[in-house]
Amino acid sequence: xxxxxxxxxxxxxxxxxxxxxxxxxxxxxxxxxxxxxxxxxxxxxxxxxxxxxxxxxxxxxxxxxxxxxxxxxxxxxxxxxxxxxxxxxxxxxxxxxxxxxxxxxxxxxxxxxxxxxxxxxxxxxxxxxxxxxxxxxxxxxxxxxxxxxxxxxxxxxxxxxxxxxxxxxxxxxxxxxxxxxxxxxxxxxxxxxxxxxxxxxxxxxxxxxxxxxxxxxxxxxxxxxxxxxxxxxxxxxxxxxxxxxxxxxxxxxxxxxxxxxxxxxxxxxxxxxxxxxxxxxxxxxxxxxxxxxxxxxxxxxxxxxxxxxxxxxxxxxxxxxxxxxxxxxxxxxxxxxxxxxxxxxxxxxxxxxxxxxxxxxxxxxxxxxxxxxxxxxxxxxxxxxxxxxxxxxxxxxxxxxxxxxxxxxxxxxxxxxxxxxxxxxxxxxxxxxxxxxxxxxxxxxxxxxxxxxxxxxxxxxxxxxxxxxxxxxxxxxxxxxxxxxxxxxxxxxxxxxxxxxxxxxxxxxxxxxxxxxxxxxxxxxxxxxxx
Numbered sequence: 001x002x003x004x005x006x007x008x009x010x011x012x013x014x015x016x017x018x019x020x021x022x023x024x025x026x027x028x029x030x031x032x033x034x035x036x037x038x039x040x041x042x043x044x045x046x047x048x049x050x051x052x053x054x055x056x057x058x059x060x061x062x063x064x065x066x067x068x069x070x071x072x073x074x075x076x077x078x079x080x081x082x083x084x085x086x087x088x089x090x091x092x093x094x095x096x097x098x099x100x101x102x103x104x105x106x107x108x109x110x111x112x113x114x115x116x117x118x119x120x121x122x123x124x125x126x127x128x129x130x131x132x133x134x135x136x137x138x139x140x141x142x143x144x145x146x147x148x149x150x151x152x153x154x155x156x157x158x159x160x161x162x163x164x165x166x167x168x169x170x171x172x173x174x175x176x177x178x179x180x181x182x183x184x185x186x187x188x189x190x191x192x193x194x195x196x197x198x199x200x201x202x203x204x205x206x207x208x209x210x211x212x213x214x215x216x217x218x219x220x221x222x223x224x225x226x227x228x229x230x231x232x233x234x235x236x237x238x239x240x241x242x243x244x245x246x247x248x249x250x251x252x253x254x255x256x257x258x259x260x261x262x263x264x265x266x267x268x269x270x271x272x273x274x275x276x277x278x279x280x281x282x283x284x285x286x287x288x289x290x291x292x293x294x295x296x297x298x299x300x301x302x303x304x305x306x307x308x309x310x311x312x313x314x315x316x317x318x319x320x321x322x323x324x325x326x327x328x329x330x331x332x333x334x335x336x337x338x339x340x341x342x343x344x345x346x347x348x349x350x351x352x353x354x355x356x357x358x359x360x361x362x363x364x365x366x367x368x369x370x371x372x373x374x375x376x377x378x379x380x381x382x383x384x385x386x387x388x389x390x391x392x393x394x395x396x397x398x399x400x401x402x403x404x405x406x407x408x409x410x411x412x413x414x415x416x417x418x419x420x421x422x423x424x425x426x427x428x429x430x431x432x433x434x435x436x437x438x439x440x441x442x443x444x445x446x447x448x449x450x451x452x453x454x455x456x457x458x459x460x461x462x463x464x465x466x467x468x469x470x471x472x473x474x475x476x477x478x479x480x481x482x483x484x485x486x487x488x489x490x491x492x493x494x495x496x497x498x499x500x501x502x503x504x505x506x507x508x509x510x511x512x513x514x515x516x517x518x519x520x521x522x523x524x525x526x527x528x529x530x531x
Contacts, residue, residue, distance in 0.1 A: 322354025360392030427485020
């Protein structure tokens with residue numbers, strides 16, 4: 001009976017999206033203009049070969065490296081010979097290529113034909129890509145105060161030049177140690193389907209997740225889907241004043257079937273509907289949460305990108321979307337859908353938008369709300385408000401700022417908001433502050449001093465101010481409660497070698513108001529450079 005009910009729910013979701021597809025209209029019809037005659041793929045090696053010096057070393061490295069195969073690049077392109085020239089498709093193809101970890105850069109160029117003028121002229125599209133060295137030992141070491149996080153392993157991000165990624169690693173973090181195998185295939189069997197699979201043996205349990213998806217590759221894409229299944233077992237630790245005070249055994253199984261359909265598509269925006277069926281069966285301590293959720297939602301997406309270098313990844317090009325994004329989903333779990341005995345309503349909504357003040361100068365702000373309504377109460381509800389500010393003083397010098405306010409209400413017992421050196425409040429010990437609400441403010445000046453030294457290393461420096469606090473529900477926040485730290489840091493990166501987190505940084509923070517008995521100095525060393 002239950003299986004038939006779930007089958008009918010899946011059929012209902014498919015019917016809903018089929019009806020939506022009838023109403024779907026592309027408002028980006030090809031207009032008269034130039035046509036694409038041919039598409040050329042030009043792949044560049046990892047290292048340039050100088051006339052002298054270490055030429056033999058770089059030449060040998062290039063020979064050992066398997067260059068990305070041409071068909072991998074072509075499958076990412078949103079245009080083909082014979083089609084009308086569409087600037088948005090060219091720009092999105094370039095962004096999609098740059099998002100691939102094994103490429104350090106990509107450019108899509110229009111080459112005009114001699115003597116070919118007018119609206120019906122023919123052009124050639126030249127796609128240039130630059131490979132990165134994809135076989136990378138994982139030696140990640142984060143020293144945060146007296147706590148050590150380390151990760152050793154091996155990652156191949158471009159297996160046999162096919163764009164597939166395999167990682168084997170051993171990691172010891174603040175909560176547990178884990179041995180993990182991870183596989184990612186963005187072009188499963190040469191298609192546009194993506195497969196991700198991971199399995200891990202944890203010191204306090206285990207986990208495994210498999211995901212098959214077909215994402216939206218552009219604003220013109222009419223549909224997307226995701227299928228996911230997984231299970232996990234772990235111990236969730238609880239903290240107070242930087243010390244562990246207990247823990248909860250947490251076991252669970254999950255399953256997702258999500259389908260999306262674009263119902264309006266324009267040159268720089270799209271409106272998309274989605275429907276999903278989600279299974280969640282979790283046990284946290286003595287509590288059981290059994291949800292079978294039927295979910296519907298809507299999302300509006302706008303593209304307005306800023307393209308910059310020397311922000312997070314040194315000389316690598318990064319794309320920042322300043323366009324407006326809005327979304328809302330509502331889900332219902334009930335016994336009729338296969339869930340527990342109580343009806344549960346889940347809600348998620350949010351909005352994000354960027355404001356450009358000039359070249360290399362913008363602000364991106366977003367707000368989101370997520371929670372569930374159960375037994376006449378709102379539970380595990382979070383309101384998250386964030387803002388990110390960036391101003392380029394020069395190509396290699398910028399100011400970045402971040403502000404984040406998280407407001408929790410009736411959070412589940414295993415959910416805590418923690419602040420300390422590992423979460424952005426440098427100068428204070430790991431997980432020093434815990435609560436159900438948190439505020440974090442950061443301002444950081446960055447100087448990128450040197451790029452591509454010996455084609456291996458890039459160097460930078462930072463100076464920062466962090467201020468924040470976490471507090472429990474029912475208590476208010478006073479300005480006097482904020483803890484502030486100042487500090488300096490060094491940045492290390494590479495344009496040609498893949499590094500975890502985009503690079504490595506060494507920070508030394510000084511707490512202006514340390515807790516009694518604790519040193520005001522906290523050093524952290526790890527691989528996380530982010531704006």
